[in-house]
Amino acid sequence: MASYLDYLEFRLSNEYSEPPGVRGSSEPHRALVFATLDLGADIDTIGQVAASLIGINQTDLICLNALFRDGPMSAGRLASVIGLTSSATTTAIDRLERAGYVHRRNDPADRRRVLVAASEDGARQAFALFDGLLDALAALAGTYTEEQVALLTEMIGRFREIITAYTGELRSRESTHRPQRPH
Numbered sequence: 001m002a003s004y005l006d007y008l009e010f011r012l013s014n015e016y017s018e019p020p021g022v023r024g025s026s027e028p029h030r031a032l033v034f035a036t037l038d039l040g041a042d043i044d045t046i047g048q049v050a051a052s053l054i055g056i057n058q059t060d061l062i063c064l065n066a067l068f069r070d071g072p073m074s075a076g077r078l079a080s081v082i083g084l085t086s087s088a089t090t091t092a093i094d095r096l097e098r099a100g101y102v103h104r105r106n107d108p109a110d111r112r113r114v115l116v117a118a119s120e121d122g123a124r125q126a127f128a129l130f131d132g133l134l135d136a137l138a139a140l141a142g143t144y145t146e147e148q149v150a151l152l153t154e155m156i157g158r159f160r161e162i163i164t165a166y167t168g169e170l171r172s173r174e175s176t177h178r179p180q181r182p183h
Contacts, residue, residue, distance in 0.1 A: 040163075047061055054126050056099055056126075059084070060095055060096050063089070063093065064101050064122075064126055072117035072118075073115060075090055075093055075116055076089075100122050101122035101123065
């Protein structure tokens with residue numbers, strides 16, 4: 001399976017010009033940008049595989065993660081957090097509820113409002129799949145100094161900010177953009 005780096009190297013070695021964001025960058029800087037893109041693809045893949053192992057899809061796993069991480073919330077809030085339409089979010093919640101990973105309950109502060117919450121047992125079962133990965137990542141992080149870890153944590157946080165902002169930019173194009181296929 002070719003990586004995104006392989007794809008970009010293909011682009012750069014053929015008739016395409018170098019992407020403007022990396023044009024003129026040093027090789028270590030380019031390697032960091034491309035490694036980050038590859039990491040994103042790898043995270044996407046592990047999410048697909050893990051979701052499949054517990055009988056849900058990746059979108060459902062993203063919903064479950066948001067509920068596990070942030071706690072109970074309304075379907076509308078969940079849609080906003082994960083960037084889905086309200087109907088797509090409701091469909092995901094329905095699937096997760098049928099599978100036993102979430103449940104709906106009345107909001108104690110406003111009984112007219114319904115909250116969606118991760119089922120403790122379901123979330124524990126789902127995220128236990130990641131225990132080995134988390135152990136390996138923690139062990140790797142332990143090989144770096146606290147200063148290096150702080151720098152990496154800051155950089156990853158800033159990468160996430162950039163990716164989140166760019167995702168928002170792409171989403172804003174969705175309503176007016178017609179997909180263009182290669183000729």
